[in-house]
Amino acid sequence: MAYPDDAIKREEDEDADEEIDETNYKTQKDAVLFAIDVSSSMLEKPPPPATKSKSADRDSAVSAALRCAYQIMQQRIIAQPKDLMGMLFFGTEKSRFRPGDGDGGEDADSLASINHTSSYPHCYLFMDLEVPAVEDVRALKSMVEEGEDPDEVLKPAPAGKSVTMANVLFCANQIFTTNAPNFGSRRLFIITDNDDPHSGDKAARSASAVRAKDLYDLGVGIELFPISREGAKFDLGKFYDDIIYRDPAAEDGSSGRVIAARSGGGLSLLGSLISNINAKQTPKRSYFSNLTFEIAPGLNISVKGYILLNRQKPARTCYVWVGGEIAKLATSETIKVDSDSTRTVEVGEIKKAYKFGGEFVYFTPEELKGFKTWEFPDGWNGKGLRIIGFKPRVLIPSWASVKRSTFIYPSEEDYVGSTRIFSALWQKLKKSEKVAIAWFVPRINTNPVLVAVIPSNGPDGGSEGDGDGSGDGEKRSVNPSHLPAGLWLYPLPFAEDIRKFDDSRAPLPRPAELTELMKPVVENLLLPKTAYDPAKYPNPALQWHYKILQVLALDEEVPKQGDDPTLPKYKAIDKRVGGSLAEIKERLKSEATHLQTVRAIKREAEDDGAGTMGKPLSKRPKTTSAAAEKGKMSNKDIQNAIATGKLSAKPVVELKEILSSWSVSTSGRKAELIERIEQWADGNL
Known part of the structure; x- marks a missing residue:
């Protein structure tokens, strides 16, 4: 149901004067760090599909994860511009904690060189946890769309030099502590296909569990997005049951549920990842x-x-200053000024009042609260x-x-x-x-x-x-x-x-045959699972608005108008019920012709002054002029006038009277009126 804007605005205005507990009702800023496993299996492309399915996977799991992160970043940079996002690769040959630390190559002789280049071996912080900058988005776009990797970041560590999950979790701990210490929502998204990274190593498993506990004590939630392969199910019990904490008091019954995204088999891995990540939305603030x-x-x-x-x-989430070389978020500051003296008015000088009888009645804040x-x-x-x-x-x-x-x-x-x-x-x-x-x-x-x-x-x-x-x-x-x-x-x-509305009109008759013909049409055009899912039908105007904002922010070319999922799928409709609709159309046409014929016979009977049972009808009050009354013609007279060509001799007033009695438009010149009468009479008389 569409609600009037003024009603919602009035409700928001009332809320503006309320005393709100800021600890429970605050703007929920979100900080998300993507941790993507860069292993040989994650970089391996799936085999060519047996069928020419458009939904079949053609990219590696790492490419799908990067595309997913890029799309999520595009959404956040417009809808939630104050959220922080970062990207951490683990299992890479190179190591880097902060940009500027230097890209460390592996030295197989000793671990000292690894510690020299990075405190977290085989962990590469590709994007630090911060508000995504234009340069970061462009770099990620080049890696996703063009496959550019000039620094050879996406290169797995050599055999025997695998990354420890304890280091990955401790690295994430340092990132969140430094960049997002006071955020209400902090989450680590782990994307991997390895369900047992420390097989047989109890010490590494124990260290990872301790680091995971440290993250949860810090208030960081760990979300796992596993990727299962054909014939191999992702087993959480091997390792990640000790890492993923399920909150028993969580308000969402599905918050602890882990859904594996399958690669291959005609199911799009990218679509699965995006769907699963969108399901883990930012916790909604409570009303x-x-x-x-x-x-x-x-x-x-x-x-x-x-x-x-x-x-x-479309809503303005923030003000942007575009006066400099780089667009920046502007901080607004409101100052109230007296319109007469142009002096600044202090908060203590402002009073609220209501107007009664042409005069203002002032109230103190305590009196307003008492109301x-x-x-x-x-x-x-x-x-x-x-x-x-x-x-x-x-x-x-x-x-x-x-x-x-x-x-x-x-x-x-x-x-x-x-x-x-x-x-x-x-x-x-x-x-x-x-x-x-x-x-x-x-x-x-x-x-x-x-x-x-x-x-x-x-x-x-x-x-x-x-x-x-x-x-x-x-x-x-x-x-x-x-x-x-x-x-x-x-x-x-x-x-x-409640508005009083008296609907005394009788319901329109429904032919039983038409009702039966419509049943298969409705049954064959039901939505999937007979349910409407608004997440599958985004507002096209709103999406285009966001797309233009993205183009302006990233200095890109204006794209073509995208597909509108809200438009009917005419080809599919015609394939499913095209024959039934044609039959219904013909039946409707015959019903309309029959109804018009019945009405025409009834009018002709009224013109003759007798009802259907031979009784004279009650006289109606005269509402037309005498000239128009003399020019009234029966249906038989109209047919004769058309056949003999005498219709053009009739005045315009009489022609309009004829069309008006048929509920047909009376606008236009005389030639148009005559043509309209001939067309109507040809199909109805």
């Missing part, structure tokens, strides 16, 4: 945190709220969610949506056991097919809203067991972008929000 949810008197739990569905539109203060029990801090009753779900109509719905999820921070009670309420509402009606104040000093607490299914629309993140992982991984299981706060309208 409210630790809100008290009163289910019954004396029974309280705490929940967090998220705005998962929102309208996407929106509602009575709550002690400990609620002026906000909360309270159930006041229950209703059958069928009593909540779809048109009752007046604002964006809020997704809520339990939190154990204030009330231990909130998850169990929340799950019990969710299952009971689903089983009873009921909704809860609640009184909702999301933040301090906001207006209260009546909401319906509606339960939702899991990502696959499955059973109740899907809500706790359990179930068949293969089934749930089909479409991870589906909405999660939980409770939704569905804002309900007040009495003055």
Whole structure:
């Protein structure tokens, strides 16, 4: 449903005056470091495909990983320009920790030369963790699209000189500590096809586990993107189960799930990597945190709220200064000035007022806060969610949506056991097919809203067991972008929000034959899995806007307009239901002809002054002039006039009267009117 912009803006304006807890509601900046394994197997290109499939892999796993990182960087540099991104190659012959340290070649005689060139052997920091610069993006683009590697970075280490994962993790630790010490989200993306890098070496496995624990203590999450080969499954139990920590209190049931991207077999490795990485999106900031949810008197739990569905539109994320040689991010500073004296106005001099009767009534900040203060029990801090009753779900109509719905999820921070009670309420509402009606104040000093607490299914629309993140992982991984299981706060309208609309018109008749003909058309044009996935249909106008910004930022040529996935696939539609649509078209044409004939006979009967049963019809009030009344012609007279050529002798007024009685356009000159009458009469009389 499309919401009016003014309603959303009004809601945002109300939020601007609220007291927001900055520790729980802050802009979530993300720092992502790609760690790509450069081994012989990762550099090996797949064999030529047996079929001429366009989706078959033709690049090595390293090339696919680089393309994936490049596309992710393109998205982030426009949508989230303050995020940090870096790229670390491990398993390389050369070693470099920081740009400028020098590219160290391997010395097979001693380890001292390795330590001289880099503190982390066989680790090459290709891009430091920072806001991607234009030069970095261009260098990565050259490596991805043209295969340029002038420094021979993508060269695996010789046999017997393999990299230790402890060094890789410790190198990542130093990068995050130095470049992103205070970021809310810090993540290490490991892309590899080796499920046991330290086979039989317990000391190396133990050291790697210690370094992984250090990263998690630092607040860095490790995400693994394994690549499985034909006939060889990636076994997490060999090594990475001790490296990847799964948070039992994670709010996303799929957060701990590792999905392997398969290479070969007609499945695009690049598409799999991009899909899996996009599924690991930046943790969404909460709309409210630790809100008290009163289910019954004396029974309280705490929940967090998220705005998962929102309208996407071009937005200015930052100001850019283009006055110099290099474009730079500008820092804005607002100063209020008196329009009369042009002097700077201090914050303490500004007062808020409302206009009543032509005069301004001033209020202090404390009085303004008092207007929106509602009575709550002690400990609620002026906000909360309270159930006041229950209703059958069928009593909540779809048109009752007046604002964006809020997704809520339990939190154990204030009330231990909130998850169990929340799950019990969710299952009971689903089983009873009921909704809860609640009184909702999301933040301090906001207006209260009546909401319906509606339960939702899991990502696959499955059973109740899907809500706790359990179930068949293969089934749930089909479409991870589906909405999660939980409770939704569905804002309900007040009495003055409902518009009165009296639709007294009778429904249009539907021929049974046409209804039957349409059934196979609908059945053959259903979306995959009969579900709409918005992630597969990006907004073409928005994508073109971002593409132009990217062209300006990287000084590239303006590309051609890309494909629009929202346009109908006419060839596929014609192949599936072309014959049925042609049959429906002919049937519709015959139905329309029959209906027009019936109406023409009825008008002719009205002209003769008798109804269908021989009874005289009630006289209508005269609304036309006497000249037009004299010039009225029956359908038979019109046919005779056309046949004898006397229609051109009629005045324009009479011709327009004839066309008006048929609900046909009366615009144009006399010759056009005559031609229009002849065409209509030829097909309907």
